[in-house]
Amino acid sequence: MHGRDQNSTCAGCSTTIGTHRYERYFDLKVVTSQNVDMNIVDTRSGSPFVYGVTQTEPASLMVPNEAPVSSPEPPTSEPRVQQAQSTADSMNNEAEIRPPFTAMAPSFLPDLPPPYRSLLDYFTRVANSFSCNEVVKRDLYATFMPMATQKSHVMASMLSLAAIHRANAGLVQSPKQLALLQTVAVKQLRAKVSESSGYPTEDIMATVLMLCYSDIVAGGDKANSWRLHLEGAASLFARDVSSWTKNSPNSTRRFIARCFISLVALANVSGQPPREVVSNQALQMLDIGSHEFIDEFTAYSSELVDIFVQIGALIKNGCQISYQTGSRYSIHSHFESTRLIQQIRAMLDMEQKTLDTSALSASFSSIREEYLKINESYHQAALLHVYQRIQRLPAAADEIQDAVNRILTLVSGVRLLQGPCPGIVLLFPLFSAGCGAIKPDDRQQVRSLLQGMAKMFGINTVQQSLKVLEAIWSHRDVNGDSESSPVWETLVGKKHDPLLLRGK
Numbered sequence: 001m002h003g004r005d006q007n008s009t010c011a012g013c014s015t016t017i018g019t020h021r022y023e024r025y026f027d028l029k030v031v032t033s034q035n036v037d038m039n040i041v042d043t044r045s046g047s048p049f050v051y052g053v054t055q056t057e058p059a060s061l062m063v064p065n066e067a068p069v070s071s072p073e074p075p076t077s078e079p080r081v082q083q084a085q086s087t088a089d090s091m092n093n094e095a096e097i098r099p100p101f102t103a104m105a106p107s108f109l110p111d112l113p114p115p116y117r118s119l120l121d122y123f124t125r126v127a128n129s130f131s132c133n134e135v136v137k138r139d140l141y142a143t144f145m146p147m148a149t150q151k152s153h154v155m156a157s158m159l160s161l162a163a164i165h166r167a168n169a170g171l172v173q174s175p176k177q178l179a180l181l182q183t184v185a186v187k188q189l190r191a192k193v194s195e196s197s198g199y200p201t202e203d204i205m206a207t208v209l210m211l212c213y214s215d216i217v218a219g220g221d222k223a224n225s226w227r228l229h230l231e232g233a234a235s236l237f238a239r240d241v242s243s244w245t246k247n248s249p250n251s252t253r254r255f256i257a258r259c260f261i262s263l264v265a266l267a268n269v270s271g272q273p274p275r276e277v278v279s280n281q282a283l284q285m286l287d288i289g290s291h292e293f294i295d296e297f298t299a300y301s302s303e304l305v306d307i308f309v310q311i312g313a314l315i316k317n318g319c320q321i322s323y324q325t326g327s328r329y330s331i332h333s334h335f336e337s338t339r340l341i342q343q344i345r346a347m348l349d350m351e352q353k354t355l356d357t358s359a360l361s362a363s364f365s366s367i368r369e370e371y372l373k374i375n376e377s378y379h380q381a382a383l384l385h386v387y388q389r390i391q392r393l394p395a396a397a398d399e400i401q402d403a404v405n406r407i408l409t410l411v412s413g414v415r416l417l418q419g420p421c422p423g424i425v426l427l428f429p430l431f432s433a434g435c436g437a438i439k440p441d442d443r444q445q446v447r448s449l450l451q452g453m454a455k456m457f458g459i460n461t462v463q464q465s466l467k468v469l470e471a472i473w474s475h476r477d478v479n480g481d482s483e484s485s486p487v488w489e490t491l492v493g494k495k496h497d498p499l500l501l502r503g504k
Contacts, residue, residue, distance in 0.1 A: 115177060116159055123162035129457075132367055132420035133296045143255040144206055151203040153188035156181050157210035164218045168460050185211060193236070200236035200244065205256050208233045212263065219460030227274065230267060233260055234278040237285065245285045257285045262298050265305045266428060268312025269385050276316075279309045299371055299425045300378035303347060307382055310340055314390045337390045341383060348379050370414045370422040374429070377410040381432035388436060395481045400436045407433040408445050416452050427453065427462060434469040438481070443473055 112120065124141075131137055148155040160181040167173040189207045196204060212229035237244050237260065246261060248254040264282035267274045286305055295302050314336055380403045387393045387400050394400075407429050416423040426449065434446040446469065454462040 115174070119159045119162040119166070122166055123158055126162070126165055129420045129424065131297070131424075132422055136297050137420075139251065139255045143252050144210070147203050147206050147252075151207075153185055153192060153207050154203050154210070156185040156188065157207045157214065160185055161210055161214040161217065164214050165459070168217065168219075182214075198236065198239055200240050202252050202256065205233065205236060205244075205260075208236070209256060209259050209263075216461060217459050219464050227267070227272075230260075230263060230274060230278060234264075234274075234281040237281055238277075241284060245287055247287050258295075258297050261286050261305060265298070265308045268308040268315075269382070269428070269432075273312030273316050276313065279312060283309060294371060294375050296371070299374040299422060301347065301375055304378055304382060307340065307344060307347075310336070311382065311385050311390070314340070314386075318390060333390055337386050340386050344379055344382050344386075348376065367422055373410040373413050374422055374425055377407045377426070377429035380407045380410070381429040384432045384436055395436050395438050395476065401438070404433045404436045404442060408442060411449065412445075416449070416456060418456055423453070424457060427465065431465045431469065434465075435472060437469075437473070438476070443469075 124145075127140055128137060130140055144154065144158060148158045160178065163173055163178040163181060167178065185207060189204065189211070192201070192204050192207075208229055212226050212233065215226040215229065237257075243250065244253050244257050246254060246257050248257060261282045264274060264279055268279060273279070283306060286302070293302060294300065314333055318333055384400060384403045384407075387397065387403070388395070411426055411430060411433075414423050414426060415421050416426075430446055430449055430453075434443070434450075437443045437446055447466065450462055450466040450469070454466065
């Protein structure tokens with residue numbers, strides 16, 4: 001069912017399909033300012049914070065052996081306005097920038113310089129909107145915050161994500177500070193992986209995923225680099241398969257596994273599917289035989305992960321067939337795509353799944369109906385990908401228009417709010433519907449919703465996705481629409497390679 005990776009280049013997807021050595025992950029390029037002084041040192045310890053630039057040994061962490069690894073509660077108040085105003089000037093004053101280097105609890109970080117403390121405050125505020133489910137937010141804080149206060153590479157990757165989000169939101173952000181944080185995170189990550197002999201420790205995997213999220217949020221010239229982090233994560237997880245699963249008794253590993261699985265799932269239905277080994281690693285961590293439910297973390301049924309992986313495999317197979325024979329659609333593709341459509345429709349015909357009761361919060365009942373709508377919209381989007389990218393139906397086909405209309409009806413019942421709301425996960429179904437939209441009213445509805453998401457959530461992927469849709473609509477209006485797949489190959493997979501993740 002899954003296509004074999006071959007050392008060839010798919011003409012349609014314009015991507016190399018072959019065996020990539022994991023060592024390439026640590027050749028990751030980090031764009032830095034030409035004026036960055038990479039000899040910046042930590043004034044308290046006397047040791048360079050940036051590993052691999054001024055010394056050959058990693059900077060030792062200032063962490064007492066007895067320092068407890070706690071799970072601090074997220075801040076309950078907004079960041080201090082006076083501090084935010086005072087740090088805006090210091091962010092522009094590049095001479096004042098110093099890297100964070102501390103092991104103290106987030107609420108008590110007197111040694112963290114103001115520009116970095118401001119970023120930490122910003123991260124906690126934005127992370128509060130990562131999910132409208134209190135348990136998911138609790139797990140997010142409990143997973144990443146303690147490690148960030150104990151491990152400088154986790155802190156650097158977390159602050160890098162915060163800095164990128166700040167810049168996207170139109171707030172004051174020093175490019176030099178961002179470049180330094182990216183360099184610090186990658187260099188220290190390399191050192192930690194070397195120290196662990198490639199064993200996937202929790203702090204290593206947290207750093208890899210933070211860097212992956214950073215490049216997804218950044219978009220632009222970072223549009224493809226998130227794939228490199230996903231490849232690296234899969235290779236590391238493969239070295240300790242048993243302890244990294246969605247059902248792990250270790251809450252930290254369980255949450256990190258869920259993050260990875262959700263990234264791989266959407267990567268399979270984004271611009272270019274990941275390699276088979278990456279997808280198989282995610283499926284192994286998912287434990288497909290377990291009870292199925294609407295996952296409060298992703299807002300769609302856990303069954304869809306395997307569906308997305310199967311779609312990605314068929315898309316890759318189509319690319320390989322096109323390269324080898326010039327014909328993209330085979331008898332095998334027809335059989336498998338028909339089977340997938342039947343499977344997805346059967347899932348839609350079933351009674352709505354119940355949420356995992358262990359993850360319910362007191363306020364969840366008020367948004368339960370919205371989660372059910374989102375879940376169905378993801379199923380409808382999966383159908384669209386089969387129709388458009390595998391069966392190559394024209395956008396005007398009844399099957400495509402029925403799915404587009406259903407998605408737009410569903411998402412109209414999901415709120416977009418400035419704070420935590422289910423609407424943050426609408427990018428994938430909205431973009432998928434937009435690719436099939438031919439009616440002016442449908443296009444305008446997609447446009448308005450994406451503009452609202454871009455304004456509220458501040459992530460480049462949303463803005464870039466809208467630009468791609470405008471290009472698709474213009475191309476279709478000028479050239480007609482005999483089939484949908486070339487639109488994906490030329491305007492999505494080639495020129496724009498987003499991960500259609502949540503809006504925030």
